[in-house]
Amino acid sequence: MNQTPLLLGAVAYDPKVVTIWDGFQQYFAEHGLPFDYILYTNYERQVEAHFAGNIHVAWNSPLAWLQSERLARSVGRRAEAICMRDTDRDLTSVVIARNDGAIRTIGDLKGRRVAVGANDSPQATLIPLHYIAQLGLEPHRDFEVVEFDVLRGKHGDHIGGERDAARALLRGECDAACLIDGNHLLFIQEGTLPSGATRGIAQTPAYDHCNFTVLDGGPADAIARFRELLLEMSYADPQVRRLLDLEGLKRWLPGRTEGYALLSAAVERFGYLEPFVTAAAARCT
Amino acid sequence: MHLDLKALGFDRGAAILLKRALRMAADGEAVTVAGSAPELLVHLRAWCRAEGHDFNLSEGVAVVKRGPAGAQRWAGAERAGLADRLAPKAIVEAPPQRWGLAARGALVEAGSPDFHFALARKEEVWSPDAARIYAQAAGSQWDPATAIPWNAEFDLPADVEDAVVQIMTYLVENEMAAMIVPSRFLAQLHPHFREAMQVLAIQAADEARHVEVFTRRALLKRSEFGLSTAGGQASLQTLVDEPDFAVASFLLSVLGEGTFLSLLWFIEHFAPDPVTAAVSRLAAQDEARHVAFGMSHLREHINADPSVRDRLANAVRRRHEMLRHTAGLNAEVFDSLVLMAAGSWDVADVTRGHDQVAVLLQDMHAGRSKRLLQLGFTAGEAEELSSLHTRNFM
Numbered sequence: 250m251n252q253t254p255l256l257l258g259a260v261a262y263d264p265k266v267v268t269i270w271d272g273f274q275q276y277f278a279e280h281g282l283p284f285d286y287i288l289y290t291n292y293e294r295q296v297e298a299h300f301a302g303n304i305h306v307a308w309n310s311p312l313a314w315l316q317s318e319r320l321a322r323s324v325g326r327r328a329e330a331i332c333m334r335d336t337d338r339d340l341t342s343v344v345i346a347r348n349d350g351a352i353r354t355i356g357d358l359k360g361r362r363v364a365v366g367a368n369d370s371p372q373a374t375l376i377p378l379h380y381i382a383q384l385g386l387e388p389h390r391d392f393e394v395v396e397f398d399v400l401r402g403k404h405g406d407h408i409g410g411e412r413d414a415a416r417a418l419l420r421g422e423c424d425a426a427c428l429i430d431g432n433h434l435l436f437i438q439e440g441t442l443p444s445g446a447t448r449g450i451a452q453t454p455a456y457d458h459c460n461f462t463v464l465d466g467g468p469a470d471a472i473a474r475f476r477e478l479l480l481e482m483s484y485a486d487p488q489v490r491r492l493l494d495l496e497g498l499k500r501w502l503p504g505r506t507e508g509y510a511l512l513s514a515a516v517e518r519f520g521y522l523e524p525f526v527t528a529a530a531a532r533c534t
Numbered sequence: 535m536h537l538d539l540k541a542l543g544f545d546r547g548a549a550i551l552l553k554r555a556l557r558m559a560a561d562g563e564a565v566t567v568a569g570s571a572p573e574l575l576v577h578l579r580a581w582c583r584a585e586g587h588d589f590n591l592s593e594g595v596a597v598v599k600r601g602p603a604g605a606q607r608w609a610g611a612e613r614a615g616l617a618d619r620l621a622p623k624a625i626v627e628a629p630p631q632r633w634g635l636a637a638r639g640a641l642v643e644a645g646s647p648d649f650h651f652a653l654a655r656k657e658e659v660w661s662p663d664a665a666r667i668y669a670q671a672a673g674s675q676w677d678p679a680t681a682i683p684w685n686a687e688f689d690l691p692a693d694v695e696d697a698v699v700q701i702m703t704y705l706v707e708n709e710m711a712a713m714i715v716p717s718r719f720l721a722q723l724h725p726h727f728r729e730a731m732q733v734l735a736i737q738a739a740d741e742a743r744h745v746e747v748f749t750r751r752a753l754l755k756r757s758e759f760g761l762s763t764a765g766g767q768a769s770l771q772t773l774v775d776e777p778d779f780a781v782a783s784f785l786l787s788v789l790g791e792g793t794f795l796s797l798l799w800f801i802e803h804f805a806p807d808p809v810t811a812a813v814s815r816l817a818a819q820d821e822a823r824h825v826a827f828g829m830s831h832l833r834e835h836i837n838a839d840p841s842v843r844d845r846l847a848n849a850v851r852r853r854h855e856m857l858r859h860t861a862g863l864n865a866e867v868f869d870s871l872v873l874m875a876a877g878s879w880d881v882a883d884v885t886r887g888h889d890q891v892a893v894l895l896q897d898m899h900a901g902r903s904k905r906l907l908q909l910g911f912t913a914g915e916a917e918e919l920s921s922l923h924t925r926n927f928m
Contacts, residue, residue: 336583343576431580433573437545444545449573484586485606487645499586499603 254283255471257461258295258304261288262406265495272492276482282474291402292369293525296320299464300533305472306331309462310404311371311512312521316529317462318506319522323530330460330504331476336497337458338508342377343433344451346425347418355384355451361424362393364414369521370405371512372458373414377427379515380453395423408432415442425450457508535565543571544581552578556587556600567596610644615726619665627656629726638726653779654724657838661831664729671736671823676816678747684754688807694877697870698810700760701801702752704867706745707762708794708928709817711770712824713741715786719779733827740820747813754809765860766867769926772853780835780842781849787828789850789920790928791821792905796897797927804875804890829905836910843910847919854922898927 255277259266270286277284287304289295292313299307300320309317314330321328344363346352352361358381366373374396378388388394397413405411411428415436418426428436430452436442461479463472479501482489493499516522537555542548548571555565567578578596582589586601616624617639624638631648653659661667690698716734723731752759773790776782798818805811836842868891873879876887899920906916 335586339579339583339589341576341579343573429580430576431584434544434577434580444543449576452576483606484603485609487610487643490607490645497584499601499606 252283253468254285255306255468255475256304257284257286257306257308258298259286259288259308260292260295260310260403260406261290262403269492269495272495276489276492277475277478280478282471282478284475292316292404293402293529297529297532299462300324300326300529305463305467306475307462309460310406311456311458311460311509312369312375312404312516314460314462314506315509315513315516316522316525317464319526320529320533321464323526324533327465329463329465330506331463331472332479332501333457333460333504334496334498335500335502337460338502338505339455340372340458341430341455342372342380342427342453343430343449344377344381344425344427345415345418345433345447346450347421348446348448350424352424352450355381355386357450358386358392358425360392362395362422363388364395364397364417364423364426366396366405366410366414366427367398367401367403367407368396369401369403370410371456371515372429373405373411373427375515375519375521376453376456376511377451379511379518380451382518384451408435412436412441415447419443419446454511455508456511457505460504460506535559535563537565537567539567539569539571539574541570543569543574544577545571545573548574548577549581552581552598556598556604559600562599565598565600567598607643608641611641612644614638614640614642619729625656625660626726629654629724631724633724633726635725638728649724651724652722653719654726656727657835658779659723659727659730659831661730661733661827661834663830664727664733664827667823667827667830668729668732668736671733671740671820674819674823675736675739676743678743678750681816682747682750682812683808684750686808688809690755690806691878693879694806694873695755696760697873698806699752699756699758700866700870701874702748703760703762704766704864705748705817706752706759707766707770708790708926709741709744709748711773711928712786712791713738713745714774715776715782716741719782722779730827730831737824737827740824744813744817744820747816751809751813760870761864761866763864763866765857766864766926768860769857769924770928772856772924773928776849778845778849780832781846783828784832784846785849785853786928787824788832788905788909789902789923791824791828792901793898793923793927794818795821795825796894796901800871800890800894800897801874804877804887806874806877825905829908832909840910846909847911847915850919850922853924857924857926 259270266288274284292310295307296313296316298304299317317328352358365378368374382388386392397410411432414426415428417423437444482501484490484493484499535555537552539548539551552567559565575596579589582598586603588599588601590597614633614636615626615629615638618624631651632646633642634646634649636642716737720731720734725731773786776785795818798814798821802811802814802818805814871891872884872887875890876883902920902923903916906919
């Protein structure tokens with residue numbers, strides 16, 4: 250076994266990230282895989298660090314995956330999604346409105362104000378705005394987009410933006426809000442949204458979320474062992490269960506990329522990726 | 535299996551019904567879910583994803599299959615002993631620290647954190663009498679506000695009142711030690727030994743009341759307490775600082791509170807007023823339980839490990855050496871007991887009072903010796919150890 254540790258990059262969107270990766274570091278060490286991690290303040294920094302060879306594996310948001318994939322293509326390299334959480338598959342976002350208001354359909358949003366999360370949030374901004382556009386209303390032209398930007402660069406990992414959007418809807422400052430399906434349920438359960446106060450007026454098709462991304466030229470044996478150990482993790486193991494609960498999954502699944510088609514179409518529509526990919530590619534060469 | 539949630543959504547408890555249906559479903563059996571709540575399908579999908587259940591929409595019908603996470607979570611769980619303390623092996627010899635605060639007999643999830651309870655062996659702390667003693671204590675709690683005739687009219691000679699105040703001053707500081715010692719060890723007991731913890735907790739509560747009523751009696755007619763001596767506090771400090779539960783229990787409950795039983799009944803008998811008599815009688819009744827628990831768990835401990843007896847004996851000798859240069863019982867307390875028993879400065883009364891206190895000291899010695907014999911000490915050891923017991927009584 251190569252004694253150089255496998256280096257993982259992750260974005261520090263919450264203090265618990267340290268607890269999580271310290272736990273994984275211990276788990277991998279106990280299973281013979283030297284492992285360490287580097288935390289970044291934002292995904293763009295992490296993607297560039299990955300291409301610079303500073304890390305071997307990146308725990309990427311869906312947008313960071315697309316950034317990596319496009320950047321790889323641009324500079325003649327290859328990115329691969331090797332693993333993801335069970336909870337990263339088949340998410341949907343919903344557009345909600347107040348039950349006591351006049352908004353019943355997406356069409357009713359013409360000329361209105363729509364609350365979204367951070368401008369780089371796939372789930373609370375990019376995908377739902379793309380979906381609304383597909384249904385005929387162009388953001389910024391047909392309705393006003395009100396961003397609730399908590400921790401830009403975190404790609405919406407911090408749900409504060411979605412919570413603020415939901416609160417703005419309740420206060421009547423916006424006519425609709427975009428959020429991930431599970432957060433709609435969470436906000437009702439935690440009391441941010443009173444039960445029965447909001448209704449869904451649209452639900453996007455399913456899409457996938459985070460993945461572990463690797464690039465060609467990485468330490469193949471260590472990466473293979475890393476993936477193997479992830480897939481072997483069992484929720485029945487109490488040591489592992491603690492980490493899985495923190496990271497929000499029951500089991501790891503092989504990576505798949507077809508679930509990023511919707512986000513890909515969204516970033517194409519909004520021309521979101523090109524500035525970053527172009528600039529980063531220039532720095533890579 | 536089919537589950538019709540009707541109008542119930544996940545915002546109002548649908549998950550409880552679905553969890554029950556999934557528990558009842560056979561492995562791999564599909565549960566179709568129907569309902570009219572507006573966001574049912576949105577929330578059902580999100581809930582299934584978070585819980586690790588398979589979710590599918592088939593021609594508009596939601597189909598859920600139970601995932602393995604629920605069973606996996608409890609795969610390594612273990613029973614923390616048995617709830618019925620009388621059942622065989624209900625109380626285990628050495629409960630693991632990972633059982634933590636769980637109720638005895640609860641099913642404890644694997645991976646629960648290790649606690650650090652220092653007193654975690656049955657032989658150190660357990661008594662089969664603990665539940666009975668606790669129940670008796672709980673049923674015998676008295677209200678200081680109503681159990682004592684605070685408004686009884688009496689007017690003692692000034693010196694006799696002063697003697698009572700001095701005795702109460704002494705009792706308060708001794709009961710402070712008796713409140714601290716069980717409280718310290720209570721926090722170190724493994725909760726598996728719940729009944730023993732409850733005895734210690736209620737013992738501390740007893741002492742809290744004793745401190746209250748002795749204080750109130752002292753200040754009933756006076757605005758100041760009496761004297762507190764360095765020697766008395768030095769003796770009590772050896773109790774408060776004792777780190778070994780068996781030794782502390784032996785010194786406090788068996789020897790100290792055992793001796794106090796004689797003292798409190800003496801005060802009750804010679805009390806010059808009904809308030810002093812009542813506070814002493816009620817405190818003595820409580821102290822008897824404290825002695826009973828100390829005796830009971832130490833008997834168990836000694837039966838399991840006879841060498842504990844040597845440890846206890848050596849502790850008495852060591853304490854005696856530490857205190858040999860202190861005054862022990864302060865002269866003011868001794869004199870106050872004599873005066874209280876005498877009732878006046880009349881020579882004949884003082885002589886009788888002094889004789890009564892001498893009888894008290896003999897009673898104390900006899901009581902200690904009897905308890906030491908009951909713990910399996912030889913007659914010679916009992917005589918020696920009782921004689922070496924602190925002159926401060928507690």
